[in-house]
Amino acid sequence: MTSAHATARRAELFDAVVALFLADGFAHLTLDEIAGRLHCSKSTLYTLAPSKDELVVAAVRHFFRAATDAVDAADRAASDAGGERVTARRLAAYLGAVGEALAPASESFVSDLAAFEPTRSVYERNTAAAAAHVRAIVDDGARAGDVRDVHATFVADVAASVMVSIQTRALARRTGLDDATAYRELADLLTRAVTR
Template identity: 60%
Template sequence: MVTRSSFATARRTELFDGLVELFLAEGFAHLTLDAIAARLQCSKSTLYTLAGSKEQLVTSATKHFFKRATEQVEAKVAAASSAERIAAYLTAVGEALTTASAQFMSDLDAFAPAREVYEQNTRIAARRVQELITDGVAQGDFRGVHATFAGDLVATMMVRIQQGRVREATGFDDASAYRELASILTAGINA
């Protein structure tokens, strides 16, 4: 039996999924609440049930994107062998970002609250890679690298990717940069 509460939760998730899809494809800076409501085929008052302003809506949608991406990334890590977990993790991060248009990334960088969500997720991801390295070293899958240093190296690159510096220096989009980072890192630490 579908309850009113479960329907509301499902509709809320559906709206956030639609917001994320729209923002990833087109960015968000140029969109008004009226335009967003029209694209999602809902009313502005429905959008206001999700957040009190466009800025809060963008921030909440960005959080929704990273929450969903984290779930997908961790599912890929769980399915990988211990020796393949770092490559699986970084590659999955890159895959999660493949749908992010250049306009979305530009808008994200220009809007401090959403940029902070990305930066926070970058820090979390760097700590997760460090954990995976530590586990891999302990299990003998990786040579005895200094996990904290390797994690810091990854964190530095992740921040450079997030800030668009890798794109400027290499032309790589974020997804490609993460795939290349996974390739170089795993080749350097394999036992």
């Protein structure tokens, strides 16, 4: 087996693990159950990680890495389009893409993610990075005069607070919104707030 083939097989297997976890969560699954559901051996899973906990963390990182790539691509496309209202388009594209990335995540997955400290930490880091990106979009728009007269740092901080509330499950408990829908609502709210 060539190195390229092994790398491709490994990526496919990670994608399959992620899809399983997104659909069903991971806390209740054993390595035997994961192997059975993916029609592979436990030894194949051990090529990805030496234990179930490390497999879960690796799969969650894999999920967020792919999500980050897709979200950043959506922001670049909105930014490259230029023209008027670029900040509103970027916010809608970026936060909408976050919502799309999280859409396949079942309640079981999100609950397991929040309950397991290592995966919660991965989600927290990604939320912090996304909040910083939103702040940068609003700051860019304020410098360019593309947003109405708002306090850009305040708007970005509100966005960050909501994003943390989504990530910690507090918003879901208060509103019943799943993470994907909450990000879409946040995108709509922010674009209306900053648009001239």
